[in-house]
Amino acid sequence: MGYYRQDPKIWDKGGNDPVTEADYAANRIIRERLTAARPDYGWLSEENPDDESRLEKDRSFVVDPLDGTRAFIKHRPEFVVSIGVLDKGHPLAGVLYDPCEEALYAASREGGAFRNGDRIWVSDQDRLDGARILGDPGRLVALRDLGAKAHTVNSVALRLALVACGAHDAVVAVRPKWDWDLIAGHLLVEEAGGVVTSRDGRALRYDLDTPRQPPPLAAGPRLHALLLERLI
Numbered sequence: 720m721g722y723y724r725q726d727p728k729i730w731d732k733g734g735n736d737p738v739t740e741a742d743y744a745a746n747r748i749i750r751e752r753l754t755a756a757r758p759d760y761g762w763l764s765e766e767n768p769d770d771e772s773r774l775e776k777d778r779s780f781v782v783d784p785l786d787g788t789r790a791f792i793k794h795r796p797e798f799v800v801s802i803g804v805l806d807k808g809h810p811l812a813g814v815l816y817d818p819c820e821e822a823l824y825a826a827s828r829e830g831g832a833f834r835n836g837d838r839i840w841v842s843d844q845d846r847l848d849g850a851r852i853l854g855d856p857g858r859l860v861a862l863r864d865l866g867a868k869a870h871t872v873n874s875v876a877l878r879l880a881l882v883a884c885g886a887h888d889a890v891v892a893v894r895p896k897w898d899w900d901l902i903a904g905h906l907l908v909e910e911a912g913g914v915v916t917s918r919d920g921r922a923l924r925y926d927l928d929t930p931r932q933p934p935p936l937a938a939g940p941r942l943h944a945l946l947l948e949r950l951i
Contacts, residue, residue, distance in 0.1 A: 720818050722739065722740060722741035722744070723741070723791065723794070723818075723819075724794050727739045727740045727741050728740045729792060737788055737789060737792060738766065738788060739785070739788060739791065739792065741785055741791065742765075742766055742784055742785040742788060743766060743784075745784035745785055745800060746764055746765075746766040746767070746782065746784035749764075749782055749784055749800070749802065750762065750764065750767070750782070753780050753782075753802070754780075757778075757780070759776065759778075760776060760778050760779055760780055760804075761773040761774070761775060761776035761778070761779030761780070761805075762779060762780050762782075763779060763780070763781045763782070763898065763899060763930060764780075764781075764782040764783070764784065764899060765782070765783045765784070765786075765897065765899045766784060769930065771928075773805065773930070774926065774928070777806065777807055778804060778805060778806050778807075778811070779804070779805045780802065780803070780804060781802075781803040781804070781805055781898055781899050781902045781903075781925075781930075782801065782802050782803075782899060783800070783801040783876065783897075783899040783900060784800060785798055785799075785800065786798060786799050786800070786801045786874045786875065786876040786877070786899075786900060787799060787872075787873040787874030787876075787877060789873050790873035790874065795873065796819035796820070797872050797873040797874050797877060798817075798818075798819075798873065798874050798877070799815045799816060799817045799818075799874050799876050799877045799880070800814075800815065800816045800818070801813075801814075801815050801876040801899065801900070801902075801903045801904065802814050802815075802903060803899075803902030803903040803905075803906065805902065805925055806828075807926075808924065808925050808926030809828075809925065810828065810902050810903075810905055810906040810909075810925070811827065811828050811906075812825075812826065812827045812828070812906070813825070813826050813827075813902060813903030813904070813905075813906040813907060814826075814903060815876050815877070815879075815880050815903050815904060815907065817877060817880070821835075822834055822835060822880075823835055824839075824880045824883065824884070824903075824907055825907075826883075826903075826906045826907045826909075826910040826911075827906075827910070828906065828910070829910075830910065831910050831911075832883050832884075832906075832907045832908075832910035832911040834880075834884050839883055839884040839885065839907075839911050840884075840885055840911050840912050841882060841883060841885055841888075841908065841911045841912045841913035841938070841939040842882075842885040842887075842888045842939055842942075843939060843941075844888040844889075844938075844939060844941075844942045845939075845941040845942060845945070846866075846942075846945070847862060847865040847866060847867050847942075847945055847946075847949070848865060848866030848867070849866055849867070849868070850862075850866075850867040850868065850888045850889060850942060851867075851868050851870070851887045851888045851889075852867050852868065852869045852870070852887070852888065852889045852890070852891050853869075853870060853871065853872055853878040853881060853882065853887050853889065853890045853891070854869055854871065854878075854889075854890065854891040854892060854893065855869070855871055855893055856869035856870065856871065858893045859891060859893075861949065862891065862946075862949065865949070869891075870887070875890075875892070875896055875900040875901065875904070876900055876901070876903060876904045877904075878890045878904070879901070879903075879904025879905065879907060879908055879915075879937055880904055880907055882908055882911075882913060882937050882938065883904070883907040883908045883910075883911040883913065884911070885911075888938060888939070888942055889936070889937060889938035889939075889942055889943070889946060890935065890936065890937040890938070891918070891936055891946065891950070892918070892934040892935050892936070893934055894934055895931050895932060895933055895934060896931070896932050896934070896935060897930055897931055897932070898925050898930035898931070898932065899930070901915075901923065901932060901935060902925060904937075905923065905935075905937075908937045912939065912940075913937055913938060913939050913940070913943070914937070914938065914939070914940050914943040915935060915936070915937040916935070916936055916943070916947075917932070917933040917934065917935060917936065918933065918934045918935070918936045918947075918950050918951075919933070919947075919950070919951050920936075920947050920951065921933070923935065936950065
């Protein structure tokens with residue numbers, strides 16, 4: 720947060736993919752502390768080359784030190800720190816920290832999902848009419864025609880957290896996402912009672928050679944089923 724709204728240095732990683740000195744600083748701190756505590760874990764971060772240790776180790780950290788960099792640059796409070804742990808390719812634990820809201824989201828497999836220590840749940844929305852969807856409104860016209868409301872938030876991980884705590888009803892993505900965007904938020908939604916798949920209903924696999932996933936769909940069970948009917 721010492722860099723936020725202070726015009727940090729910005730670089731383009733290529734393909735209009737910005738990164739700031741805040742991304743790099745956060746990544747350095749997180750990597751130093753986590754790998755010191757768990758030297759036997761693999762490592763995958765948006766800000767480091769993939770050394771494929773995640774494919775060789777039973778457990779791995781998967782990190783996005785600043786998910787929502789574009790919002791961060793534009794001084795919009797739509798960014799989080801995302802840290803997940805994989806166990807044999809499956810999400811085992813995850814935390815998201817929203818520094819603007821001072822909100823810490825945490826989940827562990829079969830241990831529930833929490834926001835600042837309070838248990839959270841997905842919403843019980845069971846209709847498309849009135850559903851609060853996080854996604855690109857211009858690409859979700861068919862759902863909006865059915866009465867859904869679409870709103871965009873820059874950080875994919877934050878979108879998942881907002882669904883996990885019931886502030887929104889679903890995430891409907893239209894573009895593929897990287898593993899570091901999804902793993903912590905994926906576990907949050909599932910432990911809050913929701914379902915996370917690809918838009919065509921397939922399970923997301925975090926043991927692929929390329930750590931990239933098809934566009935995800937996340938919601939409570941009944942709304943997830945309704946969305947699948949419309950999207951497949």
